Amino acid sequence: MVARQHRRGGAAFAAMAVAGVVATAGGCAGGDGGGGAPADERPGREADVVRKAADVLLAAGSSKASTSMEMAAGGTRVTIRGEGGYDFGRRMGKLRVVLPEDPSGADEHRPITELLSPDALYMKNRGAGVPDDKWVRIDSTALDDGNLVTGGVTDPLTAAELLRTATDVTFVAEQDLAGTRVRHYRGVADIVRAGRQASPYARAALTSAAKGFAKAAVPFDAYLDDAGRLRKVRHRFSYVNQGRTVEVASTTLLYAFGEPVTVTLPPSGDIYEGEIGT
Numbered sequence: 001m002v003a004r005q006h007r008r009g010g011a012a013f014a015a016m017a018v019a020g021v022v023a024t025a026g027g028c029a030g031g032d033g034g035g036g037a038p039a040d041e042r043p044g045r046e047a048d049v050v051r052k053a054a055d056v057l058l059a060a061g062s063s064k065a066s067t068s069m070e071m072a073a074g075g076t077r078v079t080i081r082g083e084g085g086y087d088f089g090r091r092m093g094k095l096r097v098v099l100p101e102d103p104s105g106a107d108e109h110r111p112i113t114e115l116l117s118p119d120a121l122y123m124k125n126r127g128a129g130v131p132d133d134k135w136v137r138i139d140s141t142a143l144d145d146g147n148l149v150t151g152g153v154t155d156p157l158t159a160a161e162l163l164r165t166a167t168d169v170t171f172v173a174e175q176d177l178a179g180t181r182v183r184h185y186r187g188v189a190d191i192v193r194a195g196r197q198a199s200p201y202a203r204a205a206l207t208s209a210a211k212g213f214a215k216a217a218v219p220f221d222a223y224l225d226d227a228g229r230l231r232k233v234r235h236r237f238s239y240v241n242q243g244r245t246v247e248v249a250s251t252t253l254l255y256a257f258g259e260p261v262t263v264t265l266p267p268s269g270d271i272y273e274g275e276i277g278t
Helices: 009-024 046-051 053-060 156-165 191-197 200-209
Strands: 062-073 076-087 092-098 112-116 120-124 135-139 167-177 180-190 217-225 230-241 244-255
Touching: 046 156, 046 167, 046 180, 046 217, 053 062, 053 156, 053 230, 062 092, 062 156, 076 112, 156 180, 156 191, 156 200, 156 217, 156 230, 156 244, 167 217, 180 191, 180 230, 191 200
Parallel strands: none
Antiparallel strands: 062 076, 062 244, 076 092, 092 112, 112 120, 120 135, 167 180, 180 217, 217 230, 230 244
C-alpha cells in the first residue's frame, strides 16, 4: 500500500501503523503523591468520579506513560507497545513505539518515535521510502479513527476525554497496581457523544473517530488512585479497516506524575512530503 499524507483519503494511512501490522501478521505505577480531588465514594457517584479523570490529569501536569495496543483480525493477534511521557498542560507527548515481530521472519521493525500533539501525529522511522532524518506528519482530524488507533498508541489525554461520556459505571474493587492503591471502575464510553462533550481541543479528532468505528459504544476499565488520577485505562474499540472489523484493546498506564516531559515538534523542513509505503 502507498499512502499520501494531507488527504482524508490518506486516512488509509491507518493501515500502516496498526491494521497494516495485522495484515502482515496474517504497569508501571509509582506511589508518588500529588494533587487532585479524592474520589467520591458515595453511592451512585461512580460515573462522576470517572468523568472527572481528564480534569484531574490536567491538574497533575505531566506523567510517564506505558501503552499497549492489542489487535485481533482473522484469527491473528498482535501487540504494539510504547514507552514515554506526556505533558497534559500542553497536550503533547513523546513515545517510543515497538511493533511486533514479523512472523514471516523478515527483519525486525525499528522502533518508531511518535510525537503526539492536539492536531497531529508525528512519526519517525515509519513507512518505506521515508528518509531516516525525516518525519511523517498526520492530521489527526483527517483520520477516520481520530488517531485513537492509527499510531499504535491512544493519546493518553484523549483516552481520558472519552471517559467524560462514561455510563453504566460500576465500582469493581480496590486493588494494588504496582504498589499504588487504586479503585477499579468498569463502564461504557460513547465516541459519538465524546465528539460533543470532550474538551475543545479533542472534539474534532473524536468527531472524526465516530466515522471509523463499527460501534459507538466503547467498553472500558479505569483505575484511579486516591487523588482521582487515572493510573490505568483500557478501552476496547471495534475498528473498521478495508471492510473488516478489527477488535482493538488499548491500554495506557500513567505514573511518575509531575515529572517534566519535553516534547519538541520537528520544523517544517524535516517533514517528509513524498509517498509513503508500508
